[in-house]
Amino acid sequence: MSAVVHLPGPGRPGSVLKDLLTQVARGDQDAFSRLYDAIAAPVLGLVRRVVRDPAQSEEVAQEVMLEVWRTAARYRADQGEVMPWVLTIAHRRAVDRVRSAQAAADRDQRAAAASHTPAFDDVAEQVEGRLEREQVRRCMKTLTDLQREALTLAYYRGYTYPQVAEVLGAPLGTIKTRMRDALIRLRDCLGVGA
Incomplete structure (x- = not known):
């Protein structure tokens, strides 16, 4: 059973998230589970605002969480708090997904236009x-x-x-x-x- 981790509020240091991320960087799965519980909702909320599609938003949020697991060791506490770092990753992933979807739609549209025979007047x-x-x-x-x-x-x-x-x-x-x-x-x- 994982302990409930509350996000640091105004005036409270983000040391809980920093400690969890430090443990995650060492491969601690339990720490990742607690970190996940603390940051998953804000990550999903940000991704949904950018991507808009619920299914794709969940997929992107999962990719973000995996990236946090894989790159936890790259986090530098002296360069900022954990949440902005995680949300920056989430925003970049969400924007990448939107651009990728738009590029695919543009390719499909160009292919359809190229293969479309003009209708008779x-x-x-x-x-x-x-x-x-x-x-x-x-x-x-x-x-x-x-x-x-x-x-x-x-x-x-x-x-x-x-x-x-x-x-x-x-x-x-x-x-x-x-x-x-x-x-x-x-x-x-x-x-x-x-």
Whole structure:
């Protein structure tokens, strides 16, 4: 059972944390457990303010605690108190995590942008389709009545050549000839290559 360690308050020396950190530097696991209990909440609080994501904050806080364990021997009491030293480590780790996450997001965004094919411009496509339909209508008006009716039945209503011949009351050979002539006239009117 670990003893409760209270953070030094105003006017109280940070000697408890310094003593614990000195023991941790010598590999004392019990001292680390007590130090952990004393500093884990402030570390997590600082990391959460920087990282914002709760799961990542906990992960970064654990990394900070491991770093405190590994680097306890580097702490110099004459250069400052324990909490600012630990919180500096925590802040640096948290900022590193945010930068790393942002860099990954930027890489993903650049990769997505590079692989993304631009969407069709719907307005331009609609205008182009409308212009093509108008041109076809104009060219259809240049055909004879029999040619226009035969093409309309065959291409817009889905009739077969024999059905077109039957509806129009014309021989099948005549319908085929009229359709061929009509298609040639349309091709020339629309400016489509042969």
